[in-house]
């Protein structure tokens with residue numbers, strides 16, 4: 584049975600495995616390989632691709648499917664192309680070989696975070712286009728570098744450029760997390776990352792001074808750092824590598840047309856959806872900071888959460904089901920009727 588199945592692998596799975604083999608891994612991601620791959624995808628889809636170099640060697644690729652009413656606000660399908668490093672000695676298989684085991688589990692760095700989503704977007708668009716569909720709203724697929732290292736040379740810079748604003752975004756989808764149960768998790772907000780480098784040329788303080796309840800005391804916390812540094816000496820300084828303060832979250836009321844399109848589609852295909860705040864940080868934070876709605880969603884149910892972990896994998900059936908989910912979600916989102924102010 585297994586042999587038979589592997590002989591007739593779904594071409595979407597084969598493409599996913601091919602993408603997993605590209606070494607877009609930090610600290611030196613092969614972004615050229617990703618761009619070549621995406622150019623090929625655009626050609627296969629028969630859609631234009633645009634490239635915006637936000638910093639030297641850091642290119643954002645945008646594949647666009649123009650809607651029948653291009654003046655309306657667009658739907659963005661965002662994914663990052665980079666993946667986090669691996670400790671190869673802890674992996675059962677080569678993390679860049681995309682090995683599929685007898686159960687159909689595909690092992691690879693990025694199989695959950697978030698190369699699966701990139702290929703699911705592409706394959707859903709391919710199927711919808713092949714079926715002759717077209718929607719009123721334009722769909723942009725954005726492929727972004729450097730999410731895993733804070734987005735400075737990626738989405739953080741991109742959202743400030745005219746090329747971003749020209750996308751005329753109404754609503755964005757970005758990554759979420761797997762859910763071990765039958766339900767799917769969607770994220771409508773995120774925790775604020777603070778990533779601080781303390782320069783302390785003297786004897787460093789003991790790690791046990793770590794403060795426990797940061798969330799409630801967030802605004803006071805910097806005062807503590809300041810005081811600690813001052814106490815340690817005049818030459819002790821600190822820098823923020825990340826200091827996110829924005830608390831915008833995306834509306835998930837049924838009265839919101841974008842959320843309604845998303846949630847009613849999930850209901851129609853019997854998906855159970857759990858709404859949560861993302862426990863870490865994704866590029867959605869920069870999109871939300873621009874005042875735009877973004878939902879973090881990676882359609883992986885019945886799957887342990889293995890992002891950044893050893894032996895990250897995704898089952899091929901779960902992956903394929905995710906494409907079908909987007910095949911339903913994208914028409915609904917790209918057909919949201921004109922909103923007030925759009926006509």
Ligand SMILES: CSCC[C@H](NC=O)C(=O)O
Pocket residue numbers: 730731732733734776778825863864865
């Ligand atoms: C704060 S920058 C790091 C971003 C990274 N994002 C997802 O995994 C994370 O580790 O949360």
Ligand SMILES: [Zn+2]
Pocket residue numbers: 663696697730758865
């Ligand atoms: Zn990610």
Ligand SMILES: [Zn+2]
Pocket residue numbers: 667696731890891
């Ligand atoms: Zn990640």
